[in-house]
Amino acid sequence: MKKLNNIAVLTSGGDAPGMNAAVRAVVRTGIYHQLNVFGVMYGYRGILKNEIFPMESKSVANIIQRGGTILKTARCKEFYEYEGRKKAYENLKKHNIDGLVVIGGDGSFNGAQKFSQEFDIPCIGLPGTIDKDIAGTDFTIGFDTAVNTAIEAIDKIRDTADAHDRLFVIEVMGRDAGYIALHSGIATGAEHIMMPERKTELHDIIEELQANERRKKLVNLIVVAEGDETGGANEVARRIKESCPQLDTRVCILGHIQRGGSPTCTDRILASRMGYAAVDALLEGIHNVMIGIVNDKIHYTPLDKAVKAKQEIDPEWFKIVKILAS
Amino acid sequence: MKKLNNIAVLTSGGDAPGMNAAVRAVVRTGIYHQLNVFGVMYGYRGILKNEIFPMESKSVANIIQRGGTILKTARCKEFYEYEGRKKAYENLKKHNIDGLVVIGGDGSFNGAQKFSQEFDIPCIGLPGTIDKDIAGTDFTIGFDTAVNTAIEAIDKIRDTADAHDRLFVIEVMGRDAGYIALHSGIATGAEHIMMPERKTELHDIIEELQANERRKKLVNLIVVAEGDETGGANEVARRIKESCPQLDTRVCILGHIQRGGSPTCTDRILASRMGYAAVDALLEGIHNVMIGIVNDKIHYTPLDKAVKAKQEIDPEWFKIVKILAS
Amino acid sequence: MKKLNNIAVLTSGGDAPGMNAAVRAVVRTGIYHQLNVFGVMYGYRGILKNEIFPMESKSVANIIQRGGTILKTARCKEFYEYEGRKKAYENLKKHNIDGLVVIGGDGSFNGAQKFSQEFDIPCIGLPGTIDKDIAGTDFTIGFDTAVNTAIEAIDKIRDTADAHDRLFVIEVMGRDAGYIALHSGIATGAEHIMMPERKTELHDIIEELQANERRKKLVNLIVVAEGDETGGANEVARRIKESCPQLDTRVCILGHIQRGGSPTCTDRILASRMGYAAVDALLEGIHNVMIGIVNDKIHYTPLDKAVKAKQEIDPEWFKIVKILAS
Amino acid sequence: MKKLNNIAVLTSGGDAPGMNAAVRAVVRTGIYHQLNVFGVMYGYRGILKNEIFPMESKSVANIIQRGGTILKTARCKEFYEYEGRKKAYENLKKHNIDGLVVIGGDGSFNGAQKFSQEFDIPCIGLPGTIDKDIAGTDFTIGFDTAVNTAIEAIDKIRDTADAHDRLFVIEVMGRDAGYIALHSGIATGAEHIMMPERKTELHDIIEELQANERRKKLVNLIVVAEGDETGGANEVARRIKESCPQLDTRVCILGHIQRGGSPTCTDRILASRMGYAAVDALLEGIHNVMIGIVNDKIHYTPLDKAVKAKQEIDPEWFKIVKILAS
Structure with missing residues (x-):
């Protein structure tokens, strides 16, 4: 096994x-193992633009609790x-980087x-996305924080909905996956949850309203x-108003607040554990996973299998939603 | 002075x-002064529908920290x-209510x-609105909470703006007044604040961007x-994108989350003090204010002067915004 | 199987x-299944004092987000x-309760x-404790909220520790179990974590300080x-001050704030799922578990095996703590 | 008036x-006025140790929302x-600093x-203390955040107090001043508030309990x-337990969490306004204030009058506390 010396993170x-x-x-895990660790700004673009800089232990002091990313994205x-990736390879090689x-x-x-x-620099991926829709892992970094941000917002909306006897249609993030909607909906006692994994019959909802x-x-x-x-x-909301003009219907789109904020305990621990495991894997010669x-154990998935995955959602959850919101 | 016996609150x-x-x-101030206190549900509508019920000290236990309103609105x-008000008067009289x-x-x-x-039931108003645009008071109940909710959301948006080098256009509440925009903008270091009290030259902003x-x-x-x-x-955002298509511009409309949530210390104290003063005023025969x-002192304004007021906003604030965001 | 009619919850x-x-x-799950559901105030004491009352769907409206317990404890x-339990049985029987x-x-x-x-009233237990130290479940209701409350507090303490270059010794709850300490310590980047599951050599810590x-x-x-x-x-702190009088050492005992507050998304979903499963179990004749x-599946443990359990804590966590805080 | 060129902040x-x-x-106000601005680490100690460094606009990016102080204290x-101050003067002169x-x-x-x-470097003070006990200002930087941190903690304690029917004795910060106690006590509906500005008769409290x-x-x-x-x-708590052994009495000392955390809207605006006014004052030749x-206007107090001040607390507040907590 080739000795690892310099790694980069983005x-x-x-x-x-x-x-x-x-x-x-x-x-910090890299430094502990006496590796040189480089940070890359702005993701892959930073490799191409050679925005690569050495990091020390201090570079990451006091950031465990911060939202966003100091490396930008x-x-x-x-x-x-291919041409882009070739250039990236050359830039990484200038720093003798042998793991990413x-x-x-x-x-x-x-x-x-x-x-x-294409190139001989092994890569390790860490699932960082609020959407939780990646095959090969039970959790992704950011999901737990995003749903907690969502429920805090929805709790506030319920206060005003309740004061006015109103119907609120609340949009949460999730272009391909409905996990944020499902979890935040159950946790706030929402009457209905609409998500891409499951066809919603809007007329049924309207009848129920x-x-x-x-x-x-x-x-x-x-x-x-x-x-x-x-x-x-x-x-x-437009279609509900059409059918139920007498209801006082409002819309709230939570938007980008769901991406920011200090991470929850779960996300901090998950991220710490995964970051530690990434360096471990590189050191052990496990590549491209x-x-x-x-089930609470580290699990490797080849990068080409770590794709967006619509998990089957247990239909019992929808029964629970219906029963508990009644 | 007529003796006060029964008061209602809505x-x-x-x-x-x-x-x-x-x-x-x-x-609780009413009960302390041995008055009977009635709650009215849903504001004036509740008087008309006779949704009036006696309250005790316990009825308001453990609500000081709750958002919304237990009396609904x-x-x-x-x-x-006039016909409506007459009916309201008759319903209040059924309960012998002599103060509202x-x-x-x-x-x-x-x-x-x-x-x-029109009728012989004295009224006292308490300014409860997140917009802070009422003449005769430095603060309104709810404003401080609303701006703190707004800055927590905008802080989160800055996290993601910063990670992606993005421009965010964030809409806060305030149909007639820009206080929430002004305060939350200063407090989050926003580069620009746009509010009804002051004409914005969007082309100036675009040039600066x-x-x-x-x-x-x-x-x-x-x-x-x-x-x-x-x-x-x-x-x-539409107009900025038109002029600056290369900027990564996003919109976030904070919406109704600004109305809910547990009130801040300032709002709880303000509300407590005003509620206490309202009963005091009724007892002292001060009416219809x-x-x-x-300046930290109780101040009475006749109800017909307690109108929506666009306060002059000190232009120095805009200078401060510009200097501090630079 | 005997038909279930009336259940109680405490x-x-x-x-x-x-x-x-x-x-x-x-x-709500009980009502959905056409059971009569009774609430008992103050735990077992309420059975003995006959503080048992019928609940409807509305009785639990708008509480999913509230800390504490409306049924008190x-x-x-x-x-x-035995005499106490016999009396409890008699009181439950007065209400024809056939499941608890x-x-x-x-x-x-x-x-x-x-x-x-002793008596023919089947019982179902739901693990509600911030300490997470019960055999037979990966999570307990309240743990996730407690650790998040702890990390928010510790983040604040780090702000002031950092401003003053101070050493803080922070005590979190956990009389028999160190999960709150372990999770909140990792998530806040604590330099040391001391917990009952593992002997701490204080002199090692002092040497490291x-x-x-x-x-x-x-x-x-x-x-x-x-x-x-x-x-x-x-x-x-006393022993550290003895050995390192030059360090600016402070103590903070987080205390009962860890028990209160609005539950996190995880705790609300966990509690909802478990509450639903409890009624399901009773209906299916599964008793005394x-x-x-x-591993994300409902699991039954006989009540006499659902004891306080010191889970083995993977020693790798302590290595991670050490490496990441360096 | 001597022209101002270089200022320092600590x-x-x-x-x-x-x-x-x-x-x-x-x-940023200094830079806007084309001054050179220096930061000093660790307060006066940093002047003595010459920990003085030039700051640019970017040095303070993204800190308006952070607790603690990047300049440490x-x-x-x-x-x-005198010898110390002389040395400080010499160090400041090395950087040609003419305003502090x-x-x-x-x-x-x-x-x-x-x-x-003693020396010809004019100073401007900004009141930064959570205790709010400085003469010459209605507010101090940090107070509003500290009381809001306190009420969030006390709200959580009330959840558990309420679940168990307990008496909690909660200690908040304020060695010489009771403002945090007074404000957080009113805002959480505390039954009693004990503060240095007012002699408490503990036996009266005990009788009431x-x-x-x-x-x-x-x-x-x-x-x-x-x-x-x-x-x-x-x-x-010790004395209450002595007299009322039957009460379930607990203690919670909030401690240093009150010093940290992201500042509230009020504190951010106050700090921004004061920082801006400080540079303004130096530029206008107003010194040593x-x-x-x-009353919402900038007010100068000579530094020797800006002492710890026990403001008279309006006794009506204690009446309000008593009435509202009943």
């Missing part, structure tokens, strides 16, 4: 709370092309996968994933 | 955090007409003003009051 | 955030004796176990579980 | 949330002596006052300022 794709905790773990089209840790989502892993097949109105249940929360096939909160946690 | 108009603390103060068109405390905004005071001129871009300052936050004459965050705080 | 032992969410789930010595859900810790399950052996001082690392956080064998934060979650 | 004494916002405002005995902004409490102003009398017990009011919160003459929460806010 964050890529959409940012997620806990990315800083992961960077900290990679840097960006999307980089050039890296999709990529914290990001499935798009970022796809790039890493190609790169590591009308039935609720008859029994004087006027406060209703509908949590919609942005990627739901009905087209998001504004469209849902994503680090996951499955 | 919340009216848009809800605001701290309304519960005010209700609690009215109820509603708008009531019937009360705008109305917690709400200028619209609610307008109703109370007419009512108290372009200058910022040239010096690589790409993270910019623009806080817009919903009532700004340019037409809100979506329109502002709004309770305000001016 | 909370017992130390309170934990999420108990209300669990009560809500039991009540208490410890009850009388229930430890007990939300609490191992002490409460012990009572339920004896009771259900002295080494840190030599290399100018003066900000240090030590997180101590209250049940650590050294005797808690005050004693630890605690509901747990193991 | 934070001194106990840290307070908002100090960073004040530093940011001083730095320390107490410095040497500066109490000191963010701290009355002790720090005392040093600044002596220094500015006994009366409450007779009418089954068992949940009681007592908020005690650490500087109360009875000797703090532990002593208060503390910047205060009185």
Whole structure:
């Protein structure tokens, strides 16, 4: 096994709370093992632009609790092309980097996968995305924080919904996955949850809202994933208003607040553990895998299998939602 | 002076955090003075529908920290007409109510003003609105909580803006008043604040964004009051994108989360003090005024003067914003 | 199988955030299955004092987000004796109760176990304790909230530790178990974690603090579980001050704030799921078990096995703590 | 008037949330006026040790929302002596510093006052202390954040107090001043507030607790300022337990969490405004004053008058506390 000397770490794709905790773990575990650790700014773009700098233990002091990412992030089209990846390789080689840790989502892993097949720099992926929709891991860095941010916001909306007897249609993030909608909806006692994994019959919901109105249940929360096939909160509200003009219906789109904020305990520990495991894997010669946690154990998934995955959602959850919100 | 025996309290108009603390103060101060205190559900509508019920000290236990209003709130068109107010009077008289405390905004005071001129039930208004735009008081119940909710959200947005070098246009509440925009903008170091009290030259902002871009300052936050004459965050972003297509521009509309949540220390104390003062005023025969705080002292304003007031905003604040965000 | 008609639910032992969410789930799932659901105030004491009352769906509206427990809790010595349990049985029988859900810790399950052996009222236990030290479940209701409360507090302490270059010894809850210390310590980047599951050599810590001082690392956080064998934060600080009088050492005991507060998303979902499963179990004739979650699946543990369990803590965690805090 | 060229800023004494916002405002306002701005680490000690460094606009980016102080703080005995101050003067002169902004409490102003009398470097003080006990200003930087931190903690304690019917004695910061106790006590509906400004008759409180017990009011919160003459929460609880052994009495000392955390909107705006005004004052040749806010206007107080001041507390507040907690 080739001796490892210099590694680099970057964050890529959409940012997620806990990315800083992961960077900290990679840097300090690397230094502990007497590696030189380099940070790359702005994801793959920073490799191409040679924004690569040595990091010390102090560089990551006092960041475990910070949202965002001190390494910043960006999307980089050039890296999709072979020419771009070649240039990246050359820049990394200038620093003698022989291992790369990529914290990001499935798009970022796809790039890493190609790169590591073409060139002799092993890559390790860490799943950093609020959407939790990556195969090969039970949790992703940022999801727990995002849902907690969402429920704090929805609790506030319930206060005002309750004061006014209003119906709120609340849109949460999740272009392809409804986990944020599902978890935040259950946790706030939402009456309905709409998500891409499951066809929603809006007319059923409307009928139920009308039935609720008859029994004087006027406060209703509908949590919609942005990627739901009905087209998001504004469209849902428009169609409800059409059928139920007498309901006092409002829309709230939580938006980017779900990406920021200090990470929760779960996300900090998850990120720390995964960052530690990433360096461990590189040292042991395990290459081109994503680090996951499955049943509380470290689990490796080849990067080309670490794709966006619509997990089957147990239909019992929808029964629970219905029963508990009644 | 006629002896006071039975008073009623209601919340009216848009809800605001701290309304519960005010209700609690009215109820317990009333009981302390051996009055019977009645709660009215859903504002004036509740008087018309006779949703009036006796309250005890216990009825307001453990609510000082709750958002929303346990008495609920509603708008009531019937009360705008004399016939409606007459019916209201008759319902209040059935309970021998001889004093009414109305917690709400200028619209609610307008109703109370007419009512108290026509009928012999004195009214006291407490300014409960997140917008802080009522003449005769330095603070309104709910404003401090709303701006703190806004800055927590904007801090989160800055995390992600900073990770991606993005421009965010953030819309906060304030249809007629820009206080929430001004305070939350200063407190989060926003680069620009747009509010109805002051004409914004959007082309100046655009020029500055372009200058910022040239010096690589790409993270910019623009806080817009919903009532700004340019037409809100979506329109502002649209026009910026038109002129600066290369900027990564996003919109976030904070919306109703600003109305909910546990009130801040300032709002709880303000509400407690005002609720106490309201009963005091009724007992002393001071009628048909709004309770305000001016320079930390209780201040009475006749209800017909307690109107929506665009306070002059000291232009130095805009200089401060510009200097500190640079 | 005997038909189930009337069930009761109570909370017992130390309170934990999420108990209300669990009560809500039991009540609404029961009603959905056309059972009559009774609430018992103050745990077993309430059965003995006949503080048993019928609950409806509305009784648990708007509580999923509340800390504490609307059913209150208490410890009850009388229930430890056969005579007490007999009286409890008689009172439950007056209401024809044929199933009991007990939300609490191992002490409460012990009572339920004896009771259900002696009398023909089946019991289901739900693990509600911030300490997470119950055999047969990966999580307990309240733990996730407690650690998040702890890390928010410790983050604040780090702000001031950092401003002053101070050493803080922070005591978190956990009389028999160090999970709160372990999780909150990792998540806040604490330099040392002291917990009952593992003997701490204080002189090693002191030596390390002295080494840190030599290399100018003066900000240090030590997180101590209250049940650590050294005797808690005050004693630890006393001994450090003795050996390192030059360090600016402070103590902070987080105390009961760890029991309160709005539950996190994880705790609300956990409690909802467990409450739902408890009624399900009773309906299916599964008796005298605690509901747990193991590897994300519902898991039954006989009540007499649902005891306080010191889980083996993977020694790798201590290595991670050491490496990441360096 | 001598032209101002180079100014320095430091934070001194106990840290307070908002100090960073004040530093940011001083730095950016200075730069705007084409001054060179220097930061001093660790308060006066940093001047003596020559830990003085030039700051740019970027040095204070993204800190308005951070607790603690990036300039760190320390107490410095040497500066109490003339020799120390002379050395400080010489070090400042090495950098040609002709203006000094000191963010701290009355002790720090005392040093600044002596220094500015002895040497020709004008000083401006900004009141940064969570205790709010400085003459010449209605608010101090950090107070609003500290009370909001305290009420969030006390709300959590009330959850568990309420679940168990307990009496909690809660100690908040305030060695000489009871403002934190008073504000947090009112805002959380505490039954009793004990503070140094007012002699507490503990036997009266005990009698009332006994009366409450007779009418089954068992949940009681007592908020005690650490500087109360009875000797703090532990002593208060000890004496209550002596007289009322049947009450379930617990102690919680909030401690240093009150110093940290992200500043509130009020503290950020206050700090920004004061930092801006400090540079303004130096530029206008106003020297050796503390910047205060009185009735929402900037107010100058000579540094030797900016002493710890026990403001008279309006006795009506105690009446309000009593009435509202009943």
